[in-house]
Amino acid sequence: MTSFKKLLIANGYIAHNIRIAPKSGHIITKASINGYEGRFIIDTGASASCVNQDLDEALQLQTHLMDKEIGTASGSLMPRIAHNNTLVLGDWSHEDMTLLSMDMSFINNALAVERMRAIQGLLGADFLIAAKAIIDYHRKLIYMKP
Numbered sequence: 733m734t735s736f737k738k739l740l741i742a743n744g745y746i747a748h749n750i751r752i753a754p755k756s757g758h759i760i761t762k763a764s765i766n767g768y769e770g771r772f773i774i775d776t777g778a779s780a781s782c783v784n785q786d787l788d789e790a791l792q793l794q795t796h797l798m799d800k801e802i803g804t805a806s807g808s809l810m811p812r813i814a815h816n817n818t819l820v821l822g823d824w825s826h827e828d829m830t831l832l833s834m835d836m837s838f839i840n841n842a843l844a845v846e847r848m849r850a851i852q853g854l855l856g857a858d859f860l861i862a863a864k865a866i867i868d869y870h871r872k873l874i875y876m877k878p
Contacts, residue, residue, distance in 0.1 A: 736868065737868070737871065737873070737875075740866065740875045743877075744877055744878065745864075745866070745875040745876060745877050746822065746823045746824045746875065746876050746877070746878060747822075747873045747874075747875055748761065748821045748822040748823070748824060748873065748874050748875075748876060749761070749822075749872060749873060750774065750867070750872050750873060750874050751872065752869065752872060753846075753848060755846045755847075755848065756843070756846055756848065758773045758775075758848075759773060759774040759775075759776075759867065759874075760772070760773060760774075760851070761774055761821060761855070761874070762821075763819060763820060763821045763855065764818075764819075764820045765783065765791050765817055765818065765819055765820075765829070765831070765853075766791050766792045766793070766817055766818055767792075767818075768787070768790050768791050768792075768852075770787075770851070770852030770853065771849065771850070771851045771852055772851055772852060772853050772854060772855050773839075773851050773853075773854050773855070774854075774855045774859075774860070774867070774874065775854040775855065775856050776857070776860065776867075778854050778855075778856030778857065779856055779857050779858070780830075780831075780832050780856045780857070780858050781819075781829065781830075781831050781832070781853065781854060781855050781856045781858055781859050782811070782831065782832040782833070782834055782836065782853050782854045782856070783831050783832070783833055783834075783836075783852060783853035784833075784834075784835070784836040784837075784840075784851075784852055784853060785811075785812065785833045785834055785835055785836070787833075787852055787853075788812070788814075788833050791817070791831075793812075793814035793817065793831065793833055794814055794815075794816075795812035795813060795814045795833050796812060796813060796814075797810065797812055797813075798810060798811055798812065798813045798832070811832040811833055811834035812832070812833040812834070813830065813831070813832055813833070814830070814831050814833060815828075815830050816828055816829075816830075817829040817830070817831055819855075819859065821863075821874075821876065824863060824876040824878060825878075826859070826862050826863070829858075829859070829862070830858065831853070836851070836853065836854075839851065839854075863876035863877065864876065864877040
């Protein structure tokens with residue numbers, strides 16, 4: 733019988749390692765945005781991918797203020813938005829990524845309480861859809877289609 737991994741690879745998917753945080757259950761991965769590497773939570777409950785606003789310059793983001801508020805775990809806020817960014821996870825890349833730039837201190841403060849390292853952002857449903865992502869929790873892999 734063909735393994736799940738072999739089946740996906742045979743169908744053009746790329747495998748990328750993820751980490752499941754033992755305390756919180758968050759899915760953590762390394763990724764780069766516009767050449768800047770960082771730690772990101774793959775957030776299956778987030779609709780949009782977000783980065784910490786303190787990194788706008790390092791990430792070379794061309795942002796502008798959004799015309800509407802968004803809801804977050806800590807309430808509502810008015811983020812900045814940046815289009816046409818390059819997101820790379822291992823051998824997979826997407827060159828037209830839209831990102832929301834916002835204060836993510838509430839997330840990093842919560843992670844610090846759990847003695848977890850800070851993240852640079854969240855990869856949400858927009859990323860998961862663009863990547864046609866399949867998460868294998870048991871093997872700690874995410875499969876993405878170029």
